[in-house]
Amino acid sequence: xxxxxxxxxxxxxxxxxxxxxxxxxxxxxxxxxxxxxxxxxxxxxxxxxxxxxxxxxxxxxxxxxxxxxxxxxxxxxxxxxxxxxxxxxxxxxx
Amino acid sequence: xxxxxxxxxxxxxxxxxxxxxxxxxxxxxxxxxxxxxxxxxxxxxxxxxxxxxxxxxxxxxxxxxxxxxxxxxxxxxxxxxxxxxxxxxxxxxxxxxxxxxxxxxxxxxxxxxxxxxxxxxxxxxxxxxxxxxxxxxxxxxxxxxxxxxxxxxxxxxxxxxxxxxxxxxxxxxxxxxxxxxxxxxxxxxxxxxxxxxxxxxxxxxxxxxxxxxxxxxxxxxxxxxxxxxxxxxxxxxxxxxxxxxxxxxxxxxxxxxxxxxxxxxxxxxxxxxxxxxxxxxxxxxxxxxxxxxxxxxxxxxxxxxxxxxxxxxxxxxxxxxxxxxxxxxxxxxxxxxxxxxxxxxxxxxxxxxxxxxxxxx
Numbered sequence: 001x002x003x004x005x006x007x008x009x010x011x012x013x014x015x016x017x018x019x020x021x022x023x024x025x026x027x028x029x030x031x032x033x034x035x036x037x038x039x040x041x042x043x044x045x046x047x048x049x050x051x052x053x054x055x056x057x058x059x060x061x062x063x064x065x066x067x068x069x070x071x072x073x074x075x076x077x078x079x080x081x082x083x084x085x086x087x088x089x090x091x092x093x094x
Numbered sequence: 095x096x097x098x099x100x101x102x103x104x105x106x107x108x109x110x111x112x113x114x115x116x117x118x119x120x121x122x123x124x125x126x127x128x129x130x131x132x133x134x135x136x137x138x139x140x141x142x143x144x145x146x147x148x149x150x151x152x153x154x155x156x157x158x159x160x161x162x163x164x165x166x167x168x169x170x171x172x173x174x175x176x177x178x179x180x181x182x183x184x185x186x187x188x189x190x191x192x193x194x195x196x197x198x199x200x201x202x203x204x205x206x207x208x209x210x211x212x213x214x215x216x217x218x219x220x221x222x223x224x225x226x227x228x229x230x231x232x233x234x235x236x237x238x239x240x241x242x243x244x245x246x247x248x249x250x251x252x253x254x255x256x257x258x259x260x261x262x263x264x265x266x267x268x269x270x271x272x273x274x275x276x277x278x279x280x281x282x283x284x285x286x287x288x289x290x291x292x293x294x295x296x297x298x299x300x301x302x303x304x305x306x307x308x309x310x311x312x313x314x315x316x317x318x319x320x321x322x323x324x325x326x327x328x329x330x331x332x333x334x335x336x337x338x339x340x341x342x343x344x345x346x347x348x349x350x351x352x353x354x355x356x357x358x359x360x361x362x363x364x365x366x367x368x369x370x371x372x373x374x375x376x377x378x379x380x381x382x383x384x385x386x387x388x389x390x391x392x393x394x395x396x397x398x399x400x401x402x403x404x405x406x407x408x409x410x411x412x413x414x415x416x417x418x419x420x421x422x423x424x425x426x427x428x429x430x431x432x433x434x435x436x437x438x439x440x441x442x443x444x445x446x447x448x449x450x451x452x453x454x455x
Contacts, residue, residue, distance in 0.1 A: 017202045017241050019178060025100045025148030032178035034203035034241050034270060037102060037150050088312045090241075090269050 005080065006057050010094045012083050013053030018091050020048060033091050043068075047082050051092060057083070098375055098384075100148025102333075104177075105155055105341040105352065106137070108165070112158040114184050115221030116209060117448035118247060118282035118289060121157065122355050125453050130345040134164040136365060138171045140342065143370040145175035149340070155182040157344070160192065166199045173200025180205060182245075185231035186224040193231075197238050204235045205243040205272070211258035219252065221450045232266040244268035248299065249276045249289035250441065256299050260306045264314055271314055273303055275321040279353040279408050281451050288446035290437055293324050322423035323437040327398065328405025329423070335407060336380040340370065348373045350380050353408040357417045383407050383417075392420050392427075 006012070014020060019032040029045040031038040040048060046067060050060045061076050068075065086092040110125040132140075144152060152172045159165055160183055172179045181196065182205045208228060210216035216225035235242045244263035248256060256273065263271035275296070276282045276289050291299070303318045310316065322329050332339045332351045341349040346365045354360060360379040363372075374380060382388065386399050393404050405421025413422045413436075414429050422429040 015241075016239060019202075021150075021176070023148070023150060030150065032150060032202075034243060035151070035153070035180060035205070037178075090315050 006083055006087075006094060008056060008058035010057045011053050011055065012051040012057060012060075012087070012092050012094050014048075014051065015090055015093045031086075031091055033089075036089075036091075038086075038091065043078070044082060047079055048086075051083065099337065101144075101340050101374060102149065102338045103151040103153060103340075104141075104144045104149045105153045105339060106141075106159075106168075107155050107157065107341065107343050107352065108137070108159045108162045108168070109157040109344045111161045112156055112184065112451075113186055113222050114158070114209075114224060115450035115452055116219065116247070116281075117221075117285040117450055118249065118276045119451040120277075120280060120282075120352050121451065122280055122353070123284070124355075125451075126344045127453070131162075132342075132344065132346045132365070134167060136346065137164070137168050140365050140370055141168065141172045141177065142175055143365075144340070145172075145177050147371045147374060149177060151178040151180060153180045153182055158184055158187060160187045166195045169196055169201050170199040173202075178202050183207070184220075184224060185228045185235075186222070188231050188234070190234055193234050193238055197240065201240065203241045203243070205245050206232055206235065206268075207245045207247070208259065208262070209247070210252045211246075211255045211262045215252060215255065219448075221448075229266065232268070236267040241270070242266065242268045243270040243272055245272045245274065247274050247276055248291075250291045250295070251289065253291050253295055253299050256302050257306075260302075260310075260316070264310065269314060270317065272317045272319070273299075274317075274319040275299075277319075277321065278323070279356055279412065281449070283412055284449050285446075286436075287440040287443050288448055290321070290323060290441045292441040293437070295441075296321065296324055322406075322409070322421075323433055325423045326425040327423070328402050328409075328421040330401065330403050331406035331409075334403030335383040336374075337384070337403065340374060348377065348379075350383070351408065354379065356408050357411045360417075388418060390418065390420055393424075396426070 021030050021032055023030045029040040061079050065072050065075050087094055109131055110121050169179050179201050180203045181201055185206045209219040213225040217223045246259045278286050307316050336350045341352045347362045362379050363377045386394055389404050393399055405423055407417045410419045410421050411417035413432055420427040422433040
């Protein structure tokens with residue numbers, strides 16, 4: 001699967017025992033994962049927080065286009081790249 | 095808080111007791127005894143202080159942390175405080191009931207150590223017949239739904255089995271495999287001549303890890319820690335002294351890294367006497383090598399000063415007798431030859447017996 005495009009009907013979600021958590025000390029959203037911490041910027045948080053296993057990839061991209069007022073051909077590749085990267089690291093499941 | 099960034103993680107060494115006797119153990123040569131260990135109430139307080147200070151994760155380690163009967167209480171407390179909890183264990187004392195209690199308490203992840211890919215080799219290296227039990231424990235961890243990291247410490251006497259170690263990790267359902275070459279402090283420094291691999295063998299191992307990473311991408315993550323005796327640049331040890339990690343020993347001493355007590359004349363504070371925040375900000379041992387001001391000119395003016403953070407202070411002391419010197423792992427260090435010559439000479443030794451990790455009597 002690695003490196004391939006994510007299907008429009010995929011429903012990405014955090015893998016078990018990965019926690020999306022706001023860190024008060026650093027004023028940043030984070031993903032807590034085994035022996036790893038990922039600090040999320042605003043855009044990464046907007047993407048990850050929508051990956052709840054219910055929304056489809058296409059639906060998430062639609063929402064983000066609306067939220068950021070940006071066209072699909074700009075938004076989709078960024079979402080694709082981030083979700084694929086987290087999937088390869090075992091942080092997300094597709 | 096005075097511009098000092100908060101730590102990311104706390105390494106809680108709950109006890110130095112352990113049934114295994116691995117000759118590269120990261121515990122100090124002078125092991126702390128059961129009677130010196132912190133009481134439960136102090137650990138409960140310290141875990142709260144760690145979370146308030148900005149720690150995000152706690153790694154329960156040892157020795158063998160499951161030798162502490164209050165481990166469940168500590169995991170629960172950490173979890174209640176919002177800390178992400180990790181258990182670093184040999185797995186030989188962990189039965190099904192205990193694991194279920196730990197999961198109920200909020201445990202998120204287990205790192206399970208293996209000494210080799212086969213039973214005879216693993217039990218010889220550990221000085222304890224535990225390999226078979228570890229395999230069972232790995233199955234229980236996966237059955238409980240916890241993510242598993244299989245940790246393999248590698249060295250000259252098991253490096254030839256690297257491929258089968260990775261295969262074992264995959265077979266056990268580990269989603270992360272850590273291949274860590276021995277780092278030469280404490281017990282490992284004592285056993286260096288019996289452990290250090292030859293340069294060519296290291297290169298082959300590194301290539302094998304790269305191949306496996308490609309093959310397993312998206313399924314298993316492989317973390318790889320190299321020995322810096324063959325490096326050109328030092329590792330950013332602990333992500334920089336007093337930048338990311340706190341280590342608390344079984345008796346409550348707070349260290350910037352688990353080997354820091356090998357450096358003489360550093361004063362370590364104890365959580366029995368001071369708060370964790372006070373120690374993080376003000377402890378002499380933390381401030382001694384924090385940042386870049388302490389560095390020799392060679393390092394301070396280097397473009398990698400805030401990448402490597404001066405490498406490893408314990409290693410600088412172990413090989414030069416001066417903890418403030420440039421890490422000899424750096425090719426620019428005037429002491430670099432000392433390290434490369436040691437590696438070349440000792441790695442061509444025939445395999446030696448080990449000095450096993452034991453309490454001195």
